[in-house]
Amino acid sequence: MVISDARQPDNPIVLANQAFFQLTGYPADEVIGRNCRFLQGPGTSQTAVAELRHAVAAGLDANVEILNYRKDGSPFWNQLHISPIEDDDGQVAYYFASQIDVTEYRRVQGLEASEHRLLMEVDHRAKNVLAIVDSIVRLSRADDPAVYAASVQQRVRALAQAHGLLAHHAWRPVELREVIDTQAKRYLHANITLGGPSVAVAADVVQPFSLVISELLDNAVAHGSLSKANNGALSIHWGSARETGGFHLTWEEQGAELQPVERFKGFGTIMVDALIEKQLGGHVGRNWAPGGLAVDIDVPGKRGQTGRHF
Numbered sequence: 282m283v284i285s286d287a288r289q290p291d292n293p294i295v296l297a298n299q300a301f302f303q304l305t306g307y308p309a310d311e312v313i314g315r316n317c318r319f320l321q322g323p324g325t326s327q328t329a330v331a332e333l334r335h336a337v338a339a340g341l342d343a344n345v346e347i348l349n350y351r352k353d354g355s356p357f358w359n360q361l362h363i364s365p366i367e368d369d370d371g372q373v374a375y376y377f378a379s380q381i382d383v384t385e386y387r388r389v390q391g392l393e394a395s396e397h398r399l400l401m402e403v404d405h406r407a408k409n410v411l412a413i414v415d416s417i418v419r420l421s422r423a424d425d426p427a428v429y430a431a432s433v434q435q436r437v438r439a440l441a442q443a444h445g446l447l448a449h450h451a452w453r454p455v456e457l458r459e460v461i462d463t464q465a466k467r468y469l470h471a472n473i474t475l476g477g478p479s480v481a482v483a484a485d486v487v488q489p490f491s492l493v494i495s496e497l498l499d500n501a502v503a504h505g506s507l508s509k510a511n512n513g514a515l516s517i518h519w520g521s522a523r524e525t526g527g528f529h530l531t532w533e534e535q536g537a538e539l540q541p542v543e544r545f546k547g548f549g550t551i552m553v554d555a556l557i558e559k560q561l562g563g564h565v566g567r568n569w570a571p572g573g574l575a576v577d578i579d580v581p582g583k584r585g586q587t588g589r590h591f
Contacts, residue, residue: 282380283317287365287373291316292337295375304382306352317378320359322350333363340365340373346383358384414440435499436492439464443491447484454481457519457528464494471507477519480528486580489556496549497532497576505574506534513573526582527563534574 284296293314302308305320321330329347336343342364349359360381368374414437446455446463457480465473482490498507506513513536522529557563563580 283312283378284366285317285376285378287337287376292376301380304351304357304380305349311352320349322348322354322356324348324356325350333361336363337376349380356384357382358387436495439492439495440488443488446491447487450484452484454483455487456480457482457530460487460491461494461517464491464498468498468502468507471502472514473507474514474516476517477530478521480519480521482528486561489560490580493553493556493578496553500549501534506536512536522579522581525579527580530578530580532574532576532578536572 282298283294283301285292286295293316294312295314297309297312302312305312318330325348329345332345333343333347335341343362345361347359347361348356350356360383361378363376363378365373366375366377442463443460446459457477458475460482461475465471465475501507501515506515513534516533516535517530518533519528519530521527554565557565557578557580561580563578566577568575568577
C-alpha cells in the first residue's frame with residue numbers, strides 16, 4: 282500500500298509499507314516523493330493509465346488491472362485500487378492505493394483458456410473423424426463378415442495414417458505429395474509415378490482426401506492397372522488451381538481392363554464421390570478408355586482463404 286499527497290504537485294508518495302518495497306524491488310529512498318507512474322513501462326496499457334488519471338482528477342475510486350514493472354525490469358500484473366481521502370473541509374487531501382500482484386492468477390487464467398480452446402479443437406477433430414468412420418461402417422459391403430471387417434479395417438487404417446501425418450506437422454498444412462506418399466507407401470513395388478508443384482493442403486482436408494487416395498489405390502490394386510492380372514502403371518499428377526484457390530489432381534491408370542462406373546458403382550466409388558463433392562465441395566470426373574482409366578479431381582480452396590493453402 283502507498284499514500285500520496287493530493288495537495289502537493291503531481292501527487293507524490295509520502296508513505297509506503299514494506300510489502301510495496303518487496304513487490305516492486307525499490308527501496309524507500311527511491312519511492313518517497315515520486316508519483317506512482319514510475320512503475321509504468323513499455324507494455325503498460327494507456328487505457329488503464331487514462332482511467333486512473335480520470336479518477337484522480339475527479340476525486341473518484343478506481344479499480345484497475347495494470348501491467349507494472351519492478352526495479353529490475355521484470356513485469357507484473359498489478360490489481361490496483363485507489364481511493365481519495367478527504368479532509369474536514371471535504372477536499373481531497375490524500376490518495377490511498379493498494380496493490381495486489383495477480384500475475385500468477387492471470388497465468389492460470391490464460392492456461393485455463395488455452396486448455397478450453399484445445400479441448401474444443403480436439404472435440405471438433407474427433408467428431409470429423411468419427412463422422413467418416415461412421416460412414417465407413419454403415420456403407421461398407423457386409424455380405425461376407427471377413428471381407429467386411431477387412432475393408433473397414435483398411436479404411437480406418439488410412440484415416441489413422443492421415444491423423445499421424447497431421448500430428449507430425451502439428452495440424453498445419455501438409456504438402457500434397459506427402460499426403461499421397463503416406464497412403465502409397467504400402468505399395469512400394471507398384472509402378473507408380475508422382476509429379477507436381479509444391480501444394481499445401483489444409484489440415485481439415487488432409488483426412489478426407491487421404492481416404493480418397495486410399496480408395497483409388499485399393500481399387501487399382503484389386504481391379505485396375507496395379508493388379509497382378511494387368512501389371513500396368515499408375516501416374517498421379519497435380520497442380521494448383523488459381524481460379525478456385527484449390528488444386529487439381531489427375532489419376533491415370535494404364536494397362537487395365539476396367540468396368541465403367543455406370544455398370545458397377547461400389548462403395549469405394551460412392552465414398553470417393555461423397556468425400557470430394559459433398560465434404561470438400563469439389564468435382565470428380567472419370568474417363569474409361571481402352572486399356573486405362575483417367576480420374577480428374579478438383580478440390581476448391583476453403584472460403585475466406587487465399588493462396589495455396591486450402
